[in-house]
Amino acid sequence: MEWEAVIGLEIHAQLATNSKIFSGASTAFGAEPNTQACAVDLALPGTLPVFNEEALRMAVKFGLAIDAEIGRTSIFDRKNYFYPDLPKGYQTSQLFHPIVGVGHVDITLEDGSTKRVGVTRAHLEEDAGKSLHDEFPGMTGIDLNRAGTPLLEIVSEPDMRSAEEAVAYVRKIHSIVTSLGICDGNMAEGSFRCDCNVSVRLKGEEEFGTRTETKNINSFRFIEKAILGEIDRQIDLIEDGGRVVQETRLYDANKNETRSMRSKEEANDYRYFPCPDLLPIVIEEDYIEEIRNNLPELPDARKERFIEQYKLSDYDAMVLSADRFLAEYFETVVTAAKDAKLAANWVMGELSKHLNANDTSIGDSPVSADQLGGLLVRIKDNTISGNIAKKVFEVMWSEGGSADEIIEAKGLKQVTDSGAIEAIVDEVISKSGPQVEQYIAAEPDKRGKMIGFFMGQVMKATGGKANPGAVTGILKKKLDALCD
């Protein structure tokens, strides 16, 4: 039997406003508990919400970026449930008339194919506070700093058929919201969260299977793992004669499995109704046009520009354009190094390798774009070889400093003086009698490969500082002279 997964995603993107969606309290991350929770956020009696215009503007930007209908009249509804981190007893959200209607994004898969994924809607709502369960015996601690932070909940159609497609979609949405500057995209801090709805069915069937929802997964890698695990679990369950239960599950990254959240028998009954404290939000056409005309460059357009302007390959352009901060970094490096291919190789190679190994985002890179640019300038002007540059990069990464400072301090400057190189080459040849004889005896077309040995010896003698191009030339000249 061949199974097929059906995946739909709900993404919560925290909007990067200064103040909350309905109050003037700060949204800054990391403050002391409850120091950014004002009377409105605490739902004290007599307080009323006042809607933040920037949250509206950001939501409209997103809608335009995914080619969606913008709700000309959108309405806040109350979603009623009780939990201590939700002081009002309801979440102010949008159910019936969301700000952003039907739209779509195009994703690119590893095999180069593209696929269109539908976005059902995106609506504005407020975030809840945080519950800390483990700090006090028998008690739960509540921090309401996050309560009232504006969220854009982006709901996809169940259009994805594999974990790979789901991750590509999440990356695309991440790329769009960060490019628009409406969300910082920080998954570790919870600014960008994802709930995955997964079901399976036999290939060819029309009807959807029963789905489960896996909540709040906080990295791209975990999204992929959680979905793969959940697909396997559901298939095993059905093949063993069982049945998938509609429920909410949690992903446990340590065990790499999803597990059921203790679900109560009662189904959720949120009793949505229009919030009487907020009036309808009516948007004029001028307002939408003004935002449309000022949209920043979006990932797809940036990718095309990178191909055009920097002559990058399709793949390189995609990788470098997807993340706005990586794209800006890359362009700064290109400006300094004046060599797009070299810059692309270093940003996607050494730099990405170090970022990944240290689980560091591009924004926190210890090597700045200017530093890397300065290093590439020294490769370009033959001050150092590519190999030595990697050593310089290591030092830059761990100790800081500019390329020139490090090259100077460590004495890594390349030997380009041909007199000095010739002396070393002569010495190597005189010490390598057997290899020289083999070289002379070899067919002329085999000799090219044999140069490698001598090259290695010269590099060893110079600590890697000899200019490889110069050494090759001199070696060839001297060895071939011996053959005549």
Place this chain on the structure above:
Amino acid sequence: MTLKLTPKYQEEAIMALDRSDVERIAHLARLQIDQQDIPEYTENLSNILDLVDQMQAVDTSETEPMANALDAVQRLRKDDVTEENQRDALQSVAPAVENGLFQVPKVIE
């Protein structure tokens, strides 16, 4: 000003409530009610629904639905931080506070 709303806030078929409905509503609202009062609540709430039923009888096919009783649109606030930290004052009315956190009975096991 005219609102273009689609009539999505639809009424469900209205019927008389029974005891279990009242118990469920009370639970959802986290209200503790005396068993002996349930018949009275059931009747009162059913009467309210009867009133709604009467209102449903009015022909509103020509009337545009509205989300708010006020015929006005939402005013927007500038995205400025205007609130200062008033934690001490705000927490002075809380039953239990520890390290700046509100304390509530443990909500998960």
